[in-house]
Amino acid sequence: MRIxxxxxxxxxxxxxxxxxxxxxxxxxxxxxxxxxxNGFIRTTEAAVRELEHLVIGQxxxxxxxxAKRLLDSVSLDGGHIHRTAIAAIEVACWDILGKSLGVPxxxxxxxxxxxxILGYANGWYRTERTPxxxxxxxxAVVDKGFKALKVDPFGTAQGFIDDRxxxxxxxxxxxxxxxxxxxxxxxxxxxxxxxxxxxRAARKLAPIGIYWWEEPTxxxxxxxxxxxxxxxxxxxxxxxxxDTIGQFYxxxxxxxxxxxxxxxxxxxxIGPTMQVAGLAAAHGSYIAPHQSGxxxxxxVCLQLAACVENFLIQEHFDPFNDPWxxxxxxxxxxxxxxxxxxxxxxxxxxxLELNLxxxxxxxxxxxxYLNVFAEGWExxxxxxxxxxxxx
Numbered sequence: 001m002r003i004x005x006x007x008x009x010x011x012x013x014x015x016x017x018x019x020x021x022x023x024x025x026x027x028x029x030x031x032x033x034x035x036x037x038n039g040f041i042r043t044t045e046a047a048v049r050e051l052e053h054l055v056i057g058q059x060x061x062x063x064x065x066x067a068k069r070l071l072d073s074v075s076l077d078g079g080h081i082h083r084t085a086i087a088a089i090e091v092a093c094w095d096i097l098g099k100s101l102g103v104p105x106x107x108x109x110x111x112x113x114x115x116x117i118l119g120y121a122n123g124w125y126r127t128e129r130t131p132x133x134x135x136x137x138x139x140a141v142v143d144k145g146f147k148a149l150k151v152d153p154f155g156t157a158q159g160f161i162d163d164r165x166x167x168x169x170x171x172x173x174x175x176x177x178x179x180x181x182x183x184x185x186x187x188x189x190x191x192x193x194x195x196x197x198x199x200r201a202a203r204k205l206a207p208i209g210i211y212w213w214e215e216p217t218x219x220x221x222x223x224x225x226x227x228x229x230x231x232x233x234x235x236x237x238x239x240x241x242x243d244t245i246g247q248f249y250x251x252x253x254x255x256x257x258x259x260x261x262x263x264x265x266x267x268x269x270i271g272p273t274m275q276v277a278g279l280a281a282a283h284g285s286y287i288a289p290h291q292s293g294x295x296x297x298x299x300v301c302l303q304l305a306a307c308v309e310n311f312l313i314q315e316h317f318d319p320f321n322d323p324w325x326x327x328x329x330x331x332x333x334x335x336x337x338x339x340x341x342x343x344x345x346x347x348x349x350x351x352l353e354l355n356l357x358x359x360x361x362x363x364x365x366x367x368x369y370l371n372v373f374a375e376g377w378e379x380x381x382x383x384x385x386x387x388x389x390x391x
Contacts, residue, residue: 007024008045009356015380015382016382021088022354027100032091032092034296038370040081061093067089094269112344118341124138126320126380129153129378142183144319148313151172152372154201155168156374189217195217198228225257240261245279274304291314295325299351300350302343303345319335368383
């Protein structure tokens, strides 16, 4: 079997663009991947095209060899863009391999070790930044069956947060906790704060009962996250912005963090994410993959959830995207209202196909990207004035 061509498709979900990649073969089997990177969709699409000549004519079932070819043949590390482009192709090749053998990807990775995975909601708080509005939005999340949700209550704070803004964040979270005593509340700090204010905020919010404190400080180095974790009253999770396995090694050596958040698209796909899972296991830690892309990336994470023993919980945006996005693919996970668990894919390969008619009806939009330092970002409306007017 040989790769004959690659197709790309960009889709606007309103608040973010998604990139989907289809790899075709001479045996009529095709594979689907995703290469979403907020604000860099056209750039990543171009990177796929830059790498295309290294792919055509290659055997898609030799996945590790092909991924290494795509990484090593360019003698300058292209960072996130490079690895996201590789990930889209690498996942598509896993999809091809699974389809050719008639089994899901998780079967190729050692078989299923669980039948479902606890999911947590994100993207649900598209509302005013008040305690009342957040409680109302959280009610809709609970009504869907989620037992956990993630939130960034800090507005546009950067570096430091003043007392008034921190108190508002506290009041939002306290109101949600009062309404939902058993709900897991995860906080995404979005790397906003200095070490000092990451700890100051965590100490104020910890009595509310917080499940984790994500990306508490700078993304420049791994060490500050460890420094915060060793003093933080809330367990720390991080890693979504890392694009190399070595960064997770540095995180492990630093100690203090036991929840690693690899983003399969940023790392280069399923193979590198499995390596991070192994590193985490050796460290006595767990993985909770980041996923704020489209439904194909969701399926990638759920394939991993099926077969990775030290898989903790899965981020889930999909139910809070526009309703048409449910028709973008042929399979979406179901949520068990009794347990808050997401179902896992069972069809061969990745377990879903892209509906091109739906995709083409929602083309790339240059204003569709997220800026967490822009006023009103919580509504996830993109950046155009037209969209802001609708708010």
